[in-house]
Structures are given as C-alpha cells and as structure tokens.
Amino acid sequence: MKKRPTILDVAKQARVSKSTVSLVLQNSQSVKAATRDEVNKAIQELGYVYNRSAAGLRGAPSGLIGLIINDLRNPFFTEFAASAQMEFARKGYSTVIANTDEDPEIQAQVIDSMIEHGVSAFVISPTYEEDSCAFDRIQRAGIPTMQVLRQIDLRTDLFPFASHDYTAGGVLATEHLLNLGSERIAFVGGIKDRPITMERMSGYYQVMVSRGLPVTAFYERPSRTYGREIARRIAADHSRIDAVICFSDLVALGMLSGFAEAGVRVGEDVRLIGFDDIEESSLSFPRLSSVRCDTQAFGTKAAEAMLSWVVEGKRPPDTQRFGVELITRQSSLGLNA
Known part of the structure; x- marks a missing residue:
C-alpha cells in the first residue's frame, strides 16, 4: 500500500516550512498568494488530505x-x-x-x-x-x-x-538580613544581564545601595551544583560575607551542602535565603528561608x-x-x- 502523504511531504514539495503549510491549511491571510498557490499545487499533486477533524479542535469547548x-x-x-x-x-x-x-x-x-x-x-x-x-x-x-x-x-x-513581584521579594529578603545584623550580603546565581536575574536581584541592589553597603554578586546558571561550588569558594576566599540571597532555592540547597562540607554553619556563621520556596525548602536541614511565590x-x-x-x-x-x-x-x- 502506498504511504499516505504527510504535511512534511507537502512542505518538501512546495519548498516551504511545515508551519507555512499549516498556515495555508488554516486559511491564514498572512501567507503570500504565490506561496499559497505553491502549497495548494503540492497538496493536489501528492493527494494530501487535511485532517480537519483534528484541526477543528481550535475554538471548540474541549480544545x-x-x-x-x-x-x-x-x-x-x-x-x-x-x-x-x-x-x-x-x-x-x-x-x-x-x-x-x-x-x-x-x-x-x-x-x-x-x-x-x-x-x-x-x-x-x-x-x-x-x-x-x-x-x-x-x-x-x-x-x-x-x-x-x-x-x-x-x-x-x-x-x-x-x-511574580520579584523586586519586592528581594527587598523583603535583604531587609530581613540587615535587621538580623548582617551587612556583608551577597547575591548568588543567575546568568549575568539576563532580565530574570536582574529582576530577582533588583530588590537586593536597591536596599544595599540605599544603605551605602557594598553590592557583591556571583553569576552563573542556577543549579545545585553551582550552589555547592560557590559556597565552598565563599568559605575559602570571601569569609567576610555573612549572608547570602540566592537566585533560586536550587542554588540555596546546593549552598547548604557546600557550606556543610567547608565547616560553615548556615544560620549561625552565615545566613542564607532562597527564592521560590519549593517544597524541599521546608524539609532541608537547616530549614531554608525563602521568598515564597506561591x-x-x-x-x-x-x-x-x-x-x-x-x-x-x-x-x-x-x-x-x-x-x-x-x-x-x-x-x-x-x-x-
């Protein structure tokens, strides 16, 4: 039995992308007339049959x-x-x-x-x-x-x-740490200059600058692995840092591990706050403070x-x-x- 032609066969025959074929099948007016003619010609030559029952889901009550x-x-x-x-x-x-x-x-x-x-x-x-x-x-x-x-x-x-209002979350976290007596607070995680990193860091930055305190940031794709590595580096090379706000809970949970390996007591020697409040934050030891986004x-x-x-x-x-x-x-x- 001859193989039934697919939308990919039509695209190849008409020398266009499959999304263009899809738009033609949906009668989109965004496709140029010449391109539409080529696609329709390929459909006729190949004998392609459009499954309109599947396409009809759009706009239907159970789409x-x-x-x-x-x-x-x-x-x-x-x-x-x-x-x-x-x-x-x-x-x-x-x-x-x-x-x-x-x-x-x-x-x-x-x-x-x-x-x-x-x-x-x-x-x-x-x-x-x-x-x-x-x-x-x-x-x-x-x-x-x-x-x-x-x-x-x-x-x-x-x-x-x-x-979520990430800026407000950063403000809450930073003010909490300052009220507990921390002054050398760092922000850890997130790729530099990415909008989401800048959002999550913005509240921290605003508060620190307004208090005349130094801003310290360590950037990297957020992960547990990075959190563990940066915690060990901070313990070895930046021992004056007394608190950390993390881009995400995954980074913070990794830092719990890294600090433990370095003999640094989280909650005593250094204070730590995550972002997101995933379920594991309340189950770790020590239990992780976090900005809850619900x-x-x-x-x-x-x-x-x-x-x-x-x-x-x-x-x-x-x-x-x-x-x-x-x-x-x-x-x-x-x-x-």
Missing part, C-alpha cells in the same frame, strides 16, 4: 492548550505547569506540555509543531533567544498567547506577561486568565505581577528557630 516550559527539571516550573494543567483539565481542556530545556531551537520547533496540531492557545515560560521569530509565527497564526514567569517579547499588547496559585490564575481570553474574549492585562512573601526559617534565623 488543546500548548504549555511550553523552559526547564521542567526545576521543581519551581514543574509545580507551575502541573497547577496550570490541572486547571485546564477542570475546565474541559487538554494540555500539550513541552520542555525546551533552555534551547531556543527546541522552543521554535515545539511552537511550530503545536501550531500544526491546532492548539487553541499558548502559555509559555520562554527560554531566552536573540530574536522573536518564534513569537512572530504565533502572531501570524493568530493564536492567543501569554508569557509567564519570563518575558522575551516586549509586545505585551500581543503577548501579555504575568509573573507558584501553585499562580499556575491556576494563569490558566484561568487564558481560559477567559479563549472562551469569553476577555484579554489579560498587558503586564501583571502577583505578590510574594518571605518565609523565615533556620537558615536565616538560626538553628534554634
């Missing part, structure tokens, strides 16, 4: 939502994705979840594939890239899209952005906002930030807390 996450290995993002997916499921929507692993090429590939499969909307925690080509393709396809937790496209009139509630609210947009046409605000709180535990208060 598909594309949920794209930059790093599902990180419990912070996993909790967000799980909460959003559960809310979509409660409202009768299926969710296609993809992990891009901080790779712009994978992100672009995943977006193209989900457009082809007819998602009703996108919720994206994006990886960073130098251009917005992937979001341009979403715009041409006319698919409602929210950026969450990270923003890479500044066109919030097209792609609304929702996140990611579970945020995931639910993000899903609700997207469903209001898709179902009722109520577009979310261009930019929205949700409150945070500081949860204090042994790592900043001391082992007897």
Whole structure:
C-alpha cells in the first residue's frame, strides 16, 4: 500500500516550512498568494488530505492548550505547569506540555509543531533567544498567547506577561538580613544581564545601595551544583560575607551542602535565603528561608486568565505581577528557630 502523504511531504514539495503549510491549511491571510498557490499545487499533486477533524479542535469547548516550559527539571516550573494543567483539565481542556530545556531551537520547533496540531492557545515560560521569530509565527497564526514567569517579547499588547513581584521579594529578603545584623550580603546565581536575574536581584541592589553597603554578586546558571561550588569558594576566599540571597532555592540547597562540607554553619556563621520556596525548602536541614511565590496559585490564575481570553474574549492585562512573601526559617534565623 502506498504511504499516505504527510504535511512534511507537502512542505518538501512546495519548498516551504511545515508551519507555512499549516498556515495555508488554516486559511491564514498572512501567507503570500504565490506561496499559497505553491502549497495548494503540492497538496493536489501528492493527494494530501487535511485532517480537519483534528484541526477543528481550535475554538471548540474541549480544545488543546500548548504549555511550553523552559526547564521542567526545576521543581519551581514543574509545580507551575502541573497547577496550570490541572486547571485546564477542570475546565474541559487538554494540555500539550513541552520542555525546551533552555534551547531556543527546541522552543521554535515545539511552537511550530503545536501550531500544526491546532492548539487553541499558548502559555509559555520562554527560554531566552536573540530574536522573536518564534513569537512572530504565533502572531501570524493568530493564536492567543501569554508569557509567564519570563518575558522575551516586549509586545505585551500581543503577548501579555504575568509573573511574580520579584523586586519586592528581594527587598523583603535583604531587609530581613540587615535587621538580623548582617551587612556583608551577597547575591548568588543567575546568568549575568539576563532580565530574570536582574529582576530577582533588583530588590537586593536597591536596599544595599540605599544603605551605602557594598553590592557583591556571583553569576552563573542556577543549579545545585553551582550552589555547592560557590559556597565552598565563599568559605575559602570571601569569609567576610555573612549572608547570602540566592537566585533560586536550587542554588540555596546546593549552598547548604557546600557550606556543610567547608565547616560553615548556615544560620549561625552565615545566613542564607532562597527564592521560590519549593517544597524541599521546608524539609532541608537547616530549614531554608525563602521568598515564597506561591507558584501553585499562580499556575491556576494563569490558566484561568487564558481560559477567559479563549472562551469569553476577555484579554489579560498587558503586564501583571502577583505578590510574594518571605518565609523565615533556620537558615536565616538560626538553628534554634
């Protein structure tokens, strides 16, 4: 039996991308007439049959939502994705979840594939890239899209952005440490000059500068491994540092290990605060103080906002930030807390 032609066969025959073929099949007006003619010619020559029953999910009461996450290995993002997916499921929507692993090429590939499969909307925690080509393709396809937790496209009139008030969290953490008597406070983790790093560091920076105190930062992709390494380096080469605010709980948990290896008592010799308040923060020893972002509630609210947009046409605000709180535990208060 002859193999049934696929959308990839059509793309190859017409010498275009599969996303362009998908746009033609969806009758998008963003495709040039000449390109549309070439695609339709290839469809006729190959005998390709468009599965309109699958495509018809778009806009239907039980459509598909594309949920794209930059790093599902990180419990912070996993909790967000799980909460959003559960809310979509409660409202009768299926969710296609993809992990891009901080790779712009994978992100672009995943977006193209989900457009082809007819998602009703996108919720994206994006990886960073130098251009917005992937979001341009979403715009041409006319698919409602929210950026969450990270923003890479500044066109919030097209792609609304929702996140936490990271600046306020940094202020809370820094003032807490200063009130406990710390003065040589460092910020650890995050890739230098990345918007998310600058956001999470901004509150710390503002408070330290306003008090005339030195700002010390150690930048690197946030991970447990880096946290362990930098803790050992601080213990050896920067012993005057008496407190640390971390980019994320993963960095802070790694620092707990590194300081323990170096014989530094967290909560006594050095005070430590993480960011996110993942579940493990309350289970570690010493228990980790952290800026709680309530990611579970945020995931639910993000899903609700997207469903209001898709179902009722109520577009979310261009930019929205949700409150945070500081949860204090042994790592900043001391082992007897």
